[in-house]
Amino acid sequence: MATEPRALLIDLTRCIGCRACVGACQEAHGFPVDDTATELGVRAYTALVDLPQDRHVRKLCMHCVNPSCASVCPVGALRKTAAGPVTYDARICLGCRYCMVACPFDVPRYEYRAAVPSVRKCDFCVDRQAQGQVPACVEACPAEATVFGTRAELLAEAKKRVAENPGQYFDRVYGEREAGGTSVLFLSPVPFEQVGFKAALPTEPLPDITWGVLEKIPGVVSVGGAALFAVWWITHRRQEVAAAEEALHGAH
Amino acid sequence: MARTERRRRPGLWKSVFFLLVGLGSAVVALRFTRGLAAVTNLSDRFPWGLWIGFDVMCGVGLAAGGFTITTVVYIFDVKRFKPIVRPTILTAFLGYLLVVAALLLDLGRPWNLWRPLVFWNPRSVMFEVAWCVTLYTTVLFLEFSSLIFERLGWRRALVVQQALTLPLVIAGALLSTLHQSSLGSLYLIVPGKLHALWYTPLLPVLFFLSAIAVGLAMVIVESRLSSRAFGARLEMPLLSEVGRVLVAALGVYGVARVYDLVHRHALGLASGASLEALLFRLEFLGGVLLPLALLAVPAVRANIRWLYASALLVVMGFVTNRLNVAITGFEAAQGQRYVPAWSELAVTLMLVAIGFAAFGLAVRHLAVYPKEETHVAHPGLRAVA
Numbered sequence: 001m002a003t004e005p006r007a008l009l010i011d012l013t014r015c016i017g018c019r020a021c022v023g024a025c026q027e028a029h030g031f032p033v034d035d036t037a038t039e040l041g042v043r044a045y046t047a048l049v050d051l052p053q054d055r056h057v058r059k060l061c062m063h064c065v066n067p068s069c070a071s072v073c074p075v076g077a078l079r080k081t082a083a084g085p086v087t088y089d090a091r092i093c094l095g096c097r098y099c100m101v102a103c104p105f106d107v108p109r110y111e112y113r114a115a116v117p118s119v120r121k122c123d124f125c126v127d128r129q130a131q132g133q134v135p136a137c138v139e140a141c142p143a144e145a146t147v148f149g150t151r152a153e154l155l156a157e158a159k160k161r162v163a164e165n166p167g168q169y170f171d172r173v174y175g176e177r178e179a180g181g182t183s184v185l186f187l188s189p190v191p192f193e194q195v196g197f198k199a200a201l202p203t204e205p206l207p208d209i210t211w212g213v214l215e216k217i218p219g220v221v222s223v224g225g226a227a228l229f230a231v232w233w234i235t236h237r238r239q240e241v242a243a244a245e246e247a248l249h250g251a252h
Numbered sequence: 253m254a255r256t257e258r259r260r261r262p263g264l265w266k267s268v269f270f271l272l273v274g275l276g277s278a279v280v281a282l283r284f285t286r287g288l289a290a291v292t293n294l295s296d297r298f299p300w301g302l303w304i305g306f307d308v309m310c311g312v313g314l315a316a317g318g319f320t321i322t323t324v325v326y327i328f329d330v331k332r333f334k335p336i337v338r339p340t341i342l343t344a345f346l347g348y349l350l351v352v353a354a355l356l357l358d359l360g361r362p363w364n365l366w367r368p369l370v371f372w373n374p375r376s377v378m379f380e381v382a383w384c385v386t387l388y389t390t391v392l393f394l395e396f397s398s399l400i401f402e403r404l405g406w407r408r409a410l411v412v413q414q415a416l417t418l419p420l421v422i423a424g425a426l427l428s429t430l431h432q433s434s435l436g437s438l439y440l441i442v443p444g445k446l447h448a449l450w451y452t453p454l455l456p457v458l459f460f461l462s463a464i465a466v467g468l469a470m471v472i473v474e475s476r477l478s479s480r481a482f483g484a485r486l487e488m489p490l491l492s493e494v495g496r497v498l499v500a501a502l503g504v505y506g507v508a509r510v511y512d513l514v515h516r517h518a519l520g521l522a523s524g525a526s527l528e529a530l531l532f533r534l535e536f537l538g539g540v541l542l543p544l545a546l547l548a549v550p551a552v553r554a555n556i557r558w559l560y561a562s563a564l565l566v567v568m569g570f571v572t573n574r575l576n577v578a579i580t581g582f583e584a585a586q587g588q589r590y591v592p593a594w595s596e597l598a599v600t601l602m603l604v605a606i607g608f609a610a611f612g613l614a615v616r617h618l619a620v621y622p623k624e625e626t627h628v629a630h631p632g633l634r635a636v637a
Contacts, residue, residue, distance in 0.1 A: 040296075068441050074378040075364070075371040092367055095360020097299035098378050102441045106586075109296050110360065112289035117360040201444055209440045210377055213456055217380065221426055228327050228422045235329035 005065075006084035006129065007151035007183040008138065009158055010058055012195065013168060014145035017056035019048050024140030028125060042109045045122040046137055049196060057195050058146065060137075061086060061107045061122035062175060063183035064205075065151075069099035069108060071207035078119075084151070084183045085124035093119060104179045104201055124183070151183055158187050180205025269605050276602025279595040283357060291595040295588065298579075302592035305578030307354030307600055309435055310571050311347050312385070313459075316467030317474075318344025318392060319428035326421045335487050336471055336494075338399065338620050343474050345392040346610050350603045352389065357599060377437045384431035391424045399618040433460040439577060447581040448518045449532045454508065455577075461505040462570055468498040469543075469566035476560045481612065484621045488556060495553040495562070499544065502566060506540045531572060531580050539569010 023035035025046045037044035039059070046060040067086050070078040077093040080086050095117055100108045111117035125135035133139070138148040147154070158173040174192050175182035178201045186197070193199040283291045294301050321340045324330045356362040368382040394416065401409040436459030439446055452458070471494050479486040513519040522532050543565040552558040583589055592600075614620055 071373075071375045072378060072441060074368040074373055074376045074382050076373040092364065092371055093361055094364045094367060095362070096358075096378060097360070098376075098438070100296065100299040101438075101445075104442075104444055106297065110294075110299060111287070112292075112294060113287045115285060115287055117287060198444060206441050206443070207375060209443070209453075210437060211375060213437045213440060214375065214377065214380065217430060220429065224426050224429060225422055228323070228425055232327045232329075232418060232422075235327070239329065 004150045004152070005082065005183060006124070006148065007063075007154045007185060008124075008135070008146055008148055009154040009185045009187070010146045011158075011161070011187045012055060012057060012145070013187065013189050014143045015056045015058070016143050016145070017048065017050060017054070018142060020140040020142060021058060021137035021146060022046055022048050024136040025122075028128065028136035029123075040107060040109055040121075042111050042120040045120070051195060055189070055195060057197075058137075059107075060184060061124070062105050062179075063122075063124055064104075064179055065181040065183060066179075066205035066207055068102040068104060068179070068206045071210065072098045072102040074098070081126065083126070083129060085126040085129065086121075087123055087126055088119055088121065090118040095119075102206070104198065104206060151185075154185055158185055161187060177203040179203075180208075269609055272598070272602045272605040275598045276605075279598050279602075280357060282595070283599075288358075288360065291593060291599075293590060293593045293596065295590075297586040297588045298582065298590040300578055301590055302579075302596045302600055303354050303358040305575050306571065307603060308351050308358070309574040309578055311351040311354065312432065312435060313463040313466050313570060313574065314470050314567070315344040315347030315351075316428065316432060316463040317471045318347075318395075318467070319388075319424045320464055320467045321471065322395065322421045323425045326417060327425070332490060332493075335490065335621075336475065339474060339478060339484075340471055341392065341395050342399075342611060342614055342620055343470065345389075345396045346607050346614075348385065348389040348392055350607050351385070353606075354600075354603055377434050377440075381431050381434050381438070384427045384434065388424060388427040388431065391420050391427065395420055395424070399614075399620065403618055428463075429460060432463040433457065435459050436577075445582055445585040446577070447521075447528050447584055448516065449513070449521050449528055450577045450581040452512050452516060452518075454512045458505065458509060458512070461501070461508055462573060465498060465501040465505050466566055466570040468494055468501055469563040469570075472498070472559055472563035473567060476556060476563075478611075478615065478621070482615045482621075484615070486556065488554075491556070491559060492553040495547050495559050498563070498566065499547045502540060502544050502547070506536075506544060509536065509540070528576075528580060528584065531576050535569050535572040535576055539565055539572055543569070 019035040022037050022044065023033045026033045026035070026043065029045060031043040034044075037047040038049050040047050046058055049057045049059065051057060063084060063086050064080070067078070067080050070076070070080050070086060073093075074096065075092045075094060077089045077091075078086060078099055079089075095110075097108075097110060097119070099119060100106075100110060107121050109120045111120065125133070125137075128135060134148045138146050141147075147157075149157070155173060155176060158176075162169045162171055162173070168189060170188050170191050172192070174186035174188065174197055175184055178198075180203065186192070188195050188197075191199065279291050288294055292301060292303075317340045321333060321337055325333045325337050356365065359365065368379050369386065373379045394413065398410060398413045401407075401413060433456035436455035436457075439451065439455055440453070443451055472491055475484070475486060475491055478484040510519070513522070522529055522536075543562040546552045546558065546562040546565070552562060579590055
């Protein structure tokens, strides 16, 4: 397989709401199969929300191009791999849950009931991908509502569908720019806020905001340290001078 | 000085202490066997609750007197503040130990706490906070160690410790500047989630400035409590002066806060009857403007009761601000309300009780308030103030 980052394109106009993706995902991850999930959970890495007018929206990790969760993890337990998936290593995780706070899409779930808890979220079937297979949800979809490919390919395909079927789609590919871009792309017949998406996310990668502050640390430490030392030197020099002058006057 | 005798109703406080520790310990046992869900109201929408919002966020801020007072005394050479250095360092050291204790309870896998020191992710604010808190707690321990060396009569260790004072104080000031502000930087990555009354690119600056103010307020609160509980001498002219510095610190913070809100066109959100607006007004009018107005009056600063009340208002405002950032500010975006479970509150109260008890124990056995020094310093201090 090529090393070019992989992505998913999910076309809401094609989804028939059969929930095959939900069940296939659970099976692939060894969870008890209950395809009724409408909300992400520790045993549901993808879920399907049924909306009026026979619309259905999948929920899953967006696998951001520049993920907040990976940037905030103090130990790097969450990583963006070159192949596309954002993966999680429970062995080094502290359980600080900053990833959950930071995720702009509120995706990670936590095993609050476990004595040894893990963060749980879609891993883009990273193990299946390594064996040359497509993600379980893609394989299970009978309507090709979720398709797999490189991000560049799928972005072009999404734009082609919008251009060739004016009126059928809302003219925007969700995930192209949201939070700096994601590896899961969505097409919708209606504006995205009407199908439960956060439509007003910043287009800059969120980790950049943090980095803008973190990169100032060396300056703060060096200038601050020098300044404090300088003040100490001046105040104590003043003392020495005063003591010396007193000694001088005492001598006269 | 008759310390223990002067303490009021020691029996009652002792029973309160053991009740809180007993209850808290039971909750801790449940938390480690049955998971966080058994004792907290945390959820996927609210992964951080009271233990992070209060125990960690407020704990670190309330201990900020440790670095401000040592910097003022040792770097700026303001010798008349020296009598409050030791109790302030003790407060800070205990404060940080309790923060670490709270963190160990809140972390899902606390046995991995050491890992940020080995597995580095320098792009994470949490990584930086982990390093700074670890190093600064060490600095505080070394600063505090002189009291133990004195007690044990280890003269040589004392000499070494004293020789390290300058590097320790500078390191403490730098580390504190970094992580006090970084607790605010933690929230920079959630522009879409945190309410506009609190989300601002200035979060790190505001966290730093408010920590300086509340650190000073805590010096006043702690002196008053110590004088009542342990009969420690109340350095009134000195505390009045701390009050005066507090006016300046609170003023700078207040101006920065308002400037930021106006600049971002967010001040309008402070009106109305939404929960956010009400809690913002409690935080800012009650916790910044009111104590600022009070402390600006010299008669208030000269009267221990008024000074104490004003300092308590500052502490209240600070705690409200941190809880607003950590909890209130997320409720609208998360579409959910978080109210701590009684068991979360029980653990927090236990930690506070342990802090008070440890402070009392230290005062009884170590020279936290060195008698000779305070007596000598006192007359000279009157002359200066």
